[in-house]
Amino acid sequence: MAVTVKTFTSASEAAGALSSDRSARYFGGGTLIMRALNEGDVAISTVVRAQDQALTRIEASGPRVTLGAGVTFARVLAERDLGFLHAPARSIGGPAVRNMGTVGGNLFAPNPYGDFTVALLALDATVTVAGGFGARDIPIEEFLQARERQTGTLVLSVSCTRPASTEAFRYRKIARIKPKGGSVITLAAHVPISGGRIAGARIALGSMAPTQIRARAAERALEGRSLDTASIAAAASAATEGTSPADNALGSAWYRREIVGVYLRRLLSGQE
């Protein structure tokens, strides 16, 4: 059976086509789906596309930032108002991949990819998906936990609150090939400080579990305390709690557990 490509002008029509066909996959930038097709993934029989302008919209002027699911990393990098997302966008692939790869597609990228999603998870983003009766908002963590069941879901946009200061949001991807290798581990931390104390710490990790996850024990170690050597050390030593990394060609599970605390300490203490 040949692969069918279905192109729609509206996102809602595309969402309908996607949810009614188990072998259908949505084509964002093609960096995942075309690779799968080229490598002979016979589970995909239908490719769904949408040429809806809404999917490529960026709203970045206010405190709440919204990125259409079809926004590419190259466009994120071209947007001055999205400076806090430039580090994660730049850490993905080479220029060709960043020109095609999309924010929405990254939510589905399996390990060792999906770095942008790590940043979004630390920013407590909201994922807006097309539902039967219009759009529906899902907290990103909930979305990721059910990711395997989401292949029939069309993501419309992702939104998050801009970090209060540049200092409050930090991101680091550990790769063997710089700048565009797959992730050994990826870390993002949002540590807003109010009155000298951390309020609402968020630490997200990539390649430390089947999907991107939050390091809740490390967050607890920081919450309500000042960002100092002691709290950073406590967070670093709690970094592996709740993680379940796997072995792959880039690193072993053991290695990932060994380094995650080290890099979290460096990230939080502002070391290069």
Add this chain to the structure above:
Amino acid sequence: MLELRKDIFADERDDNLKEIGKGTQRQDMLGHVTGTSSYFNDHKLQGMLHLKVVRSSHAHARIRRIDTAEAERSAGVRRIIRGADVPVNLNTLLSLINFGKDDEPSLAVDKVRYKGEPIVAIVADSEREAFEAVAKVKVDYEPLPAVFDVEDALKPGAPVVNETYPKNTFTYHEAYDHQKLRFGDADAALATADHVLEQRYQMSPIEHAPTETNGAIAAPDTNGRYVVYTSTQALFFSVDTCAKILDVPSNTFHFIGGTVGGGFGGKVDTLTEPLAILGAMLTGRPVRYVFGREEEMQYGPPRGAERIYIKDGVMRDGRVVARKIRCYFDSGAYTRLSSYAAVKCAAHLPGPYTIPNVYGDVYCVFTNRTPATAMRGFGVTAMDFAIECQMDKLANLVNMDPMEFRILNAYRDGDMKAHRREAKNTALIECVQVAAEKAKWPLREEFKRASSRKDGGGSRAVIPPTPADSSRTRPTAPAQQRTSYDRLPPTVTREPPREPPPPAPPPPSPRPAAPSHGATRFSSVFGTRRR
């Protein structure tokens, strides 16, 4: 020396080879940077079919049953090719030069010996239909114990990877399970050395990762011939390999190559051409067989991994007096070119240094890993890495500058190499001196004055007494395996290998006095053979 018959080849080559320091335009660069270079895969032929293979999911297993019934009924399938359809389903690449036994099938029949070994080929109207049919082939495996470690593979009772070589080692000269080098008495020298340093070095397989994956398009041509567009980096080698596997004269094929989208040694194994041509023979249509990226990375042959043990004896004054080396080449499940790598490795010992006592054992070992192949200096690069690490460590041990330590131990013109050949045109000392100068690395005056042309030879040209290995009697080496490509008349036998070499002056070079075209010539790798 190479003699170029200028009377015949007047315009063949400009002998004014003054190129260093000048910019030179690569002849294929304009095509590459303008995107106009044509690769094998740029040919889209009318009625072209696509071939994909079913690969083993086990590293080592007996094949109980292959069920292709459902795949045969799958849409778009033109032909299913099994091992029995391959005219000569057992080959080894270097059989073309009478080196090694045929050990590798194009399509596995009774057993798979590495994960990803091809079992069945499917020719279909589209790649997609070929993939769908591949997913419908059912192979019933009986998993066997597998071995992935070179030294484990040599232990008694280890699983036999490849029945052609039941000891899991390549057989040299139909008698020896490794390459051996003996020069002087390394054990005695180690016993009296001021310091002894023994180290283990483990390499990893390295994938060539070409931008263009391995592939070929074969199409029926007039007069029963086939035109083959291919990514091969060894075109005539591939022609003969295909002729052997498909059991036809090599002039059946018109191979068109030329532009290789990245080779580095990973495109000499002729993995896609035989099946693409066979597909064209069986269907009468053009057939394209291209590796996917994952196939290239996982099942395309890598540089083999080596395990190297080096034990060196060094004196306080910095002279390396003994070097004892054991090296294991991980060939994977089949020979491909690793047998040759081990020969090259043995020929390289003990590195570019004059060491009076050298002992080397180099094994080509079969394991249940992806077969290894050629890659840029294979056989030498890993050993060089180990030797040079060792030289740094030895320099540190005797408190010497590592550059000066190398100059002290470097071979010089007139020295006797461990292979009983005189060192000529040596230049390591000068290389180290220039490197030190460029790096502004201080060298003491006596080392700045050292020269490859001075102080060599003399006592350094002597072949030391070399004890024979007592444990082993010398087997009589039978004639090399003969294949249909062997043009040697049956009565000509090879010169038996000298082993262990007697403590005597080197025998005269076996090179014929007056080589003539097509006559026997001596190859240090394969021995005497006839061209």
